[in-house]
Amino acid sequence: KAAPSFEELLKNKDYQSEFDRRVTKALETAKANWEREEQTKQTEAKKLEGMNEEQKAEHKRQQAEKQLAEREAAVTNRELSVHHIIGLRSDYDKRLDDDNLITLCRLHHEQAERGIVKAARLKELAKQPVNADEMLTSVLRSGHDNI
Secondary structure (H helix, E strand, O other), X not given: OOOOOHHHHHOOHHHHHHHHHHHXXXXXXXXXXXXXXXXXXXXXXXXXXXXXXXXXXXXXXXXXXXXXXXXXXXXXXXXXXXXEOOOOOOOXXXXXXXXXXXXXXXXXXXXXXXXXXXXXXXXXXXXXOOOHHHHHHHHHHHXXXXX
């Protein structure tokens, strides 16, 4: 038997209700995002009105820096994964131990897997308390090279 068409599915009141709920939520989210973006644009325009050309150029540079940092952070966050400091093959029983797990970006995870970043260094890092804001700032300033 062929799968029902979308129109046939919506004849069922439960499906129609769920579809309506999801569409309404998506529209509300889109509207809220649009309103927030418009408010940001208006605020930005008011700021720029009161600036001279030099201030505008500096503001534009700062905005570009901020956007770059946000993009880099987004890429890093998308690529985060958990690494087992002591590998599963070496000691499977440690697979869920907090002191054997560390979150790494894709690049550093690959380096750890290949032994470029040593287990001793990872253990050291895993013991340190983490301040995400400081870490992100440090990574963005250092060019993401040092672990």
